[in-house]
Amino acid sequence: MAILDHTPAAPTTTVPAPAPDRARERHSALRETAQAELHAFEALGRTRVRSWQLDRLREQVAYARRESPFYRRRFAAGGLPDGTDGDELLRRLPFTTKDDLRDGYPFGLIAAPLTSLVRYGESTGTTGSPTSSAITYQDWVRGNVSTELSVGQRFGPGDTVFVAIPYELSFAAYDLDRALETVGATVVGVGILSAVCPIERTARMIATLRPAGIVCSPTRALRLFDLLTEMGHDPAELGVRTVLYVGETCSPAKLAKISRMWQAELISAYGTTETNSLALSCGHGRAHLTEDRHLFEILDPATGTPLADGTTGELVLSTLVAQAMPLLRYRTGDLVSVDPEPCPCGSVRRTVRHHGRASDRLVVDGRPIDRLDLEESVLSVPGTGLYYAAGVRDGLLHIRVECPDRPARQVCAEIADGIRARFRTDATVTEVDRATVGRAMDRMLKPGNLTLEDLEAAR
The missing domain is CATH 3.40.50.12780 (ANL, N-terminal domain)
Structure with a gap:
């Protein structure tokens, strides 16, 4: 087929065209x-x-x-x-x-x-x-x-x-x-x-x-x-x-x-x-x-x-x-x-x-959690902002999330409840401020992969 054809095309003229034209x-x-x-x-x-x-x-x-x-x-x-x-x-x-x-x-x-x-x-x-x-x-x-x-x-x-x-x-x-x-x-x-x-x-x-x-x-x-x-x-x-x-x-x-x-x-x-x-x-x-x-x-x-x-x-x-x-x-x-x-x-x-x-799935209690499903569960809660990070430490799911529009304690509690209902696991949910997130992201090639470690390094 054409894409794999190594045969050079037949010349259309006996006088080679200038290189840019060719x-x-x-x-x-x-x-x-x-x-x-x-x-x-x-x-x-x-x-x-x-x-x-x-x-x-x-x-x-x-x-x-x-x-x-x-x-x-x-x-x-x-x-x-x-x-x-x-x-x-x-x-x-x-x-x-x-x-x-x-x-x-x-x-x-x-x-x-x-x-x-x-x-x-x-x-x-x-x-x-x-x-x-x-x-x-x-x-x-x-x-x-x-x-x-x-x-x-x-x-x-x-x-x-x-x-x-x-x-x-x-x-x-x-x-x-x-x-x-x-x-x-x-x-x-x-x-x-x-x-x-x-x-x-x-x-x-x-x-x-x-x-x-x-x-x-x-x-x-x-x-x-x-x-x-x-x-x-x-x-x-x-x-x-x-x-x-x-x-x-x-x-x-x-x-x-x-x-x-x-x-x-x-x-x-x-x-x-x-x-x-x-x-x-x-x-x-x-x-x-x-x-x-x-x-x-x-x-x-x-x-x-x-x-x-x-x-x-x-x-x-x-x-x-x-x-x-x-x-x-x-x-x-x-x-x-x-x-x-x-x-x-x-x-x-x-x-x-x-x-x-x-490989980005988080494994909690032996069960994999897709990050996209987790993101949907976190950011669909009213009062959440635009940024969050998640990770597993000592077998427990930890989440940090921006809460600009409602009291952070209420938002974090609702996120934890939603995660328990959807993924059948407990989670520790705390607030993170946007300035910390911004400092972390500005140093990252792929800011969508924001981690707990990135946030800690940016404090």
Whole structure:
């Protein structure tokens, strides 16, 4: 298929065009091909998607076996028969894990010549040794086209959009940056945790430039709101229509509060360092899986057995058209649920909700508690603010929460009662002031992962 074709295109003239012209022609050709393939996929109809994906999976497995040293060794050891096909092929593929990526750092899983790579990235390493990722120009353009289609539902010429997520090491900021530029928006690439543009400067620029949108994490949107308010501005009057949130999960209670504060719509994009985008929002604000580029499974994290749509489980993916770094049955470690009902937008791609990482679950009395469920239970109590942190110490759940609108003693007691009823465990709940939270978040790359230790360090 086109994405895996190493054959150079036939020249259209005997006189080579200048290098910039050749580059533009190549980009245009790849872009047109990617757009045509995406439109063809959307025209399949849901009943034909599975067979289409399994055909591409067979091609991707053959490509990985041939070009990837990692998978060549793995298949030789596992003895996958050449004739294995369809769902049986998927079932018999061994899992690829984060440890495999760490062990293969930096180029152990690359299947394309290093000279063909146009982007290289790494994870932050905040939860262990870093993992690496790379893409070819074809991979990159194909992802760009999907992102352009998504952001074009919200932004266009005349819109200014701040991109306040890390530009360092990852692909997401550059992907969104390029997509916004392509649809005609004015991009302000402020990043985060920058000495050149600290968050206070970002807030001042938002007040001055009055953007139509902000790309950031939900917690960063809260922090920007606080800073703007402290500066004497009403963020709801600055013209922000859309907050495109990435980088962390968010409960419905927290999303509703952010939306009311900013008077803006919140939409999500979801991806990983290893894969770039995995789900992008449509005009109805629902995140659609990139099923034209990946085959997704939802599995029980403990047993690896498939789960039905609507059930929360671990997202496992197989790339279908990756050139630089094919991944087969890659265990993302992320908990998601897939909506069993089709989206009103009419896309053939299913919609997904990200619930966080399996490793982020808190274990109390031997029972796991999803952080997103806990956040919903805490922040849905009247009188709570926007911030909280939780952890387990000496076997007991501890929660610190902001209580700006009602007496803290009452709010904390109601939170403890709700947790006891919902999770069948006791919790110690105390108040935290917003200034302490702000100091902690301003030092964090991922402020949505606020912990008790972060709060203590910021006192």
